[in-house]
Amino acid sequence: MRVILNTNYASHNGAGEVHHGELVPCFENPTRIDSILQTFKAYGVTEYQTPEDFGLEPILAVHDSDYVDFLQHIWQEWQAAGNTVDLIPYIWSASGLPANHNHPSLNARAGTYAFSSDSPITAGTWESTYWAAQSALTALQQVNQGQRAAFSLSRPPGHHAHAGLYGGYCYLNSTAIAAQAALTQGASKVCVLDVDYHHGNGTQDIFYPRSDVLTVSLHGHPDTNFPYFLGYDTEIGTGDGEGYNINIPLPDGTAFSTWSKQLHDISDRIHAFGADVLIVALGVDTFEGDPISKFTFTTADYLTMGQQIAAFNLPTVFIMEGGYDVGPIGENVYNVLAGFELAK
Amino acid sequence: MRVILNTNYASHNGAGEVHHGELVPCFENPTRIDSILQTFKAYGVTEYQTPEDFGLEPILAVHDSDYVDFLQHIWQEWQAAGNTVDLIPYIWSASGLPANHNHPSLNARAGTYAFSSDSPITAGTWESTYWAAQSALTALQQVNQGQRAAFSLSRPPGHHAHAGLYGGYCYLNSTAIAAQAALTQGASKVCVLDVDYHHGNGTQDIFYPRSDVLTVSLHGHPDTNFPYFLGYDTEIGTGDGEGYNINIPLPDGTAFSTWSKQLHDISDRIHAFGADVLIVALGVDTFEGDPISKFTFTTADYLTMGQQIAAFNLPTVFIMEGGYDVGPIGENVYNVLAGFELAK
Numbered sequence: 196m197r198v199i200l201n202t203n204y205a206s207h208n209g210a211g212e213v214h215h216g217e218l219v220p221c222f223e224n225p226t227r228i229d230s231i232l233q234t235f236k237a238y239g240v241t242e243y244q245t246p247e248d249f250g251l252e253p254i255l256a257v258h259d260s261d262y263v264d265f266l267q268h269i270w271q272e273w274q275a276a277g278n279t280v281d282l283i284p285y286i287w288s289a290s291g292l293p294a295n296h297n298h299p300s301l302n303a304r305a306g307t308y309a310f311s312s313d314s315p316i317t318a319g320t321w322e323s324t325y326w327a328a329q330s331a332l333t334a335l336q337q338v339n340q341g342q343r344a345a346f347s348l349s350r351p352p353g354h355h356a357h358a359g360l361y362g363g364y365c366y367l368n369s370t371a372i373a374a375q376a377a378l379t380q381g382a383s384k385v386c387v388l389d390v391d392y393h394h395g396n397g398t399q400d401i402f403y404p405r406s407d408v409l410t411v412s413l414h415g416h417p418d419t420n421f422p423y424f425l426g427y428d429t430e431i432g433t434g435d436g437e438g439y440n441i442n443i444p445l446p447d448g449t450a451f452s453t454w455s456k457q458l459h460d461i462s463d464r465i466h467a468f469g470a471d472v473l474i475v476a477l478g479v480d481t482f483e484g485d486p487i488s489k490f491t492f493t494t495a496d497y498l499t500m501g502q503q504i505a506a507f508n509l510p511t512v513f514i515m516e517g518g519y520d521v522g523p524i525g526e527n528v529y530n531v532l533a534g535f536e537l538a539k
Numbered sequence: 540m541r542v543i544l545n546t547n548y549a550s551h552n553g554a555g556e557v558h559h560g561e562l563v564p565c566f567e568n569p570t571r572i573d574s575i576l577q578t579f580k581a582y583g584v585t586e587y588q589t590p591e592d593f594g595l596e597p598i599l600a601v602h603d604s605d606y607v608d609f610l611q612h613i614w615q616e617w618q619a620a621g622n623t624v625d626l627i628p629y630i631w632s633a634s635g636l637p638a639n640h641n642h643p644s645l646n647a648r649a650g651t652y653a654f655s656s657d658s659p660i661t662a663g664t665w666e667s668t669y670w671a672a673q674s675a676l677t678a679l680q681q682v683n684q685g686q687r688a689a690f691s692l693s694r695p696p697g698h699h700a701h702a703g704l705y706g707g708y709c710y711l712n713s714t715a716i717a718a719q720a721a722l723t724q725g726a727s728k729v730c731v732l733d734v735d736y737h738h739g740n741g742t743q744d745i746f747y748p749r750s751d752v753l754t755v756s757l758h759g760h761p762d763t764n765f766p767y768f769l770g771y772d773t774e775i776g777t778g779d780g781e782g783y784n785i786n787i788p789l790p791d792g793t794a795f796s797t798w799s800k801q802l803h804d805i806s807d808r809i810h811a812f813g814a815d816v817l818i819v820a821l822g823v824d825t826f827e828g829d830p831i832s833k834f835t836f837t838t839a840d841y842l843t844m845g846q847q848i849a850a851f852n853l854p855t856v857f858i859m860e861g862g863y864d865v866g867p868i869g870e871n872v873y874n875v876l877a878g879f880e881l882a883k
Contacts, residue, residue, distance in 0.1 A: 213629040286655040
């Protein structure tokens with residue numbers, strides 16, 4: 196399988212995130228990709244494709260232009276104002292405090308565009324997230340050019356980012372950008388399958404009123420898991436999109452067998468949708484050792500997951516999302532791709 | 540002047556607040572009151588009245604009952620869930636992420652009830668904020684019983700708290716609670732004068748549609764100062780309340796002479812309103828040395844401020860709000876009260 200590596204993956208490197216009452220080192224950091232590269236090397240994967248630059252257009256097809264402008268320029272403004280630490284929002288426009296996307300204060304602007312304080316904006320945030328998106332688009336290009344599948348190995352992740360909101364370590368939603376680009380480039384229907392431990396709230400929100408993208412997410416139940424406010428099975432889409440969003444929230448402690456059965460149970464709906472392309476939001480934070488997640492998947496389970504994804508028999512773009520147990524992250528990702536390939 | 544001391548002022552003692560990209564020690568901490576008590580002692584003030592307990596009713600006359608219930612019980616739930624650090628919200632219900640006041644996750648509930656991450660909830664938060672409110676009500680009682688003025692010396696402050704939102708170091712809005720109680724106890728009209736460096740967004744929001752409370756706030760301009768989203772001079776009230784909210788945002792670096800002239804310029808409007816009681820939200824973070832504010836008032840200026848407040852010639856309840864330069868905080872507060880008394 197072709198692997199596209201976001202060579203700017205390390206530029207975004209936050210000092211810390213607000214996590215359950217403390218400022219802790221960022222779980223989402225460059226060592227995640229370092230570790231995957233190391234494991235891949237051990238498995239004989241040494242060739243990586245460099246992302247092509249498709250520019251801002253496919254990004255703006257998904258994200259609000261003022262939001263993209265914010266992400267692109269906020270660090271320079273923040274630095275010019277004399278700040279040396281990361282930008283972490285500490286006030287936000289709650290109900291009764293009117294949002295202002297043009298607020299002269301960078302703190303207020305960040306608090307208007309963010310929904311969580313776990314996602315610092317740093318010197319390299321734009322560079323990393325821009326090339327993560329380009330990397331996803333390059334993976335799509337490979338599939339459009341006839342490859343059965345391709346993998347975008349990149350960070351930061353994207354699936355929590357809304358059209359105009361960042362949070363959950365996500366800035367640009369590479370998964371949604373690739374899904375939209377697939378349509379723009381000729382697909383009639385796209386299915387996004389989000390296997391990350393966390394609900395893909397951004398992707399859901401972006402395609403919520405639409406019937407040309409079926410968004411499916413299996414994840415830790417929002418009663419007890421980030422992003423809390425979205426991810427319930429009652430969220431089925433709206434208007435034309437009604438019936439085109441499927442959430443499968445699962446309890447803490449869920450094992451792969453349960454997860455796998457749930458995916459199997461909705462396979463007919465996915466097949467019936469008739470997608471031309473499958474975009475997989477590939478998080479491996481479902482792993483039993485993940486520091487911020489609560490499923491109990493084993494490394495071997497990811498082989499089966501890959502095989503199960505292959506059974507949809509669709510051109511498939513894998514896009515790297517979460518996974519924070521840096522030790523086995525490479526094996527887990529490799530196994531999904533290997534399982535998929537084995538099922539050829 | 541009678542001084543009512545919230546004897547539980549030290550119970551709320553947060554470990555840290557998110558401030559411009561870092562977790563820093565809380566600016567709003569018990570040493571503020573310790574320091575005032577020390578200075579007051581040096582000036583010969585040694586008698587303090589203990590707050591009476593007026594119960595929840597006057598609090599519920601201002602705050603939503605579910606919010607009060609949240610403040611009262613969240614720490615126990617947080618602790619029962621095994622947490623040992625303060626509760627600081629790190630995700631919030633931004634636009635597109637629906638608020639849920641009954642969310643099973645305490646993180647999500649905190650993010651629904653908070654508008655900033657500078658206000659930790661700790662073991663003693665409820666106790667301190669409850670008795671801060673009772674302290675304000677006791678000061679009002681003194682005035683209702685014929686005292687010309689009384690001062691509630693307490694923390695945490697209150698003026699940023701909305702009917703159902705905490706933030707800016709504020710949980711229960713003692714100022715609004717005292718203003719509402721004054722009406723309940725027979726006043727026809729109440730004027731709230733907020734002289735804290737920061738806009739009294741909570742007090743404004745609570746009385747925004749009403750004409751029986753004139754809310755006046757002079758403060759650092761929201762373009763560059765907390766709470767950013769509110770405090771503009773275009774916010775004049777709504778419906779029956781139109782014309783009953785006055786905001787005077789002033790630029791960074793403003794000296795007392797300018798501030799004083801601005802207050803003088805609207806004195807006629809305050810007189811014309813015909814309040815029965817004046818509630819002063821007394822912050823002294825307008826001081827030149829304040830670590831999070833940008834006005835340049837001197838200690839001597841506060842004497843003049845007190846005299847200017849006395850000129851409204853109304854029964855007056857002073858309620859302690861902000862002020863974070865712990866060194867001279869006692870002198871600055873004392874001078875406001877002394878200036879007021881001198882103007883007898």
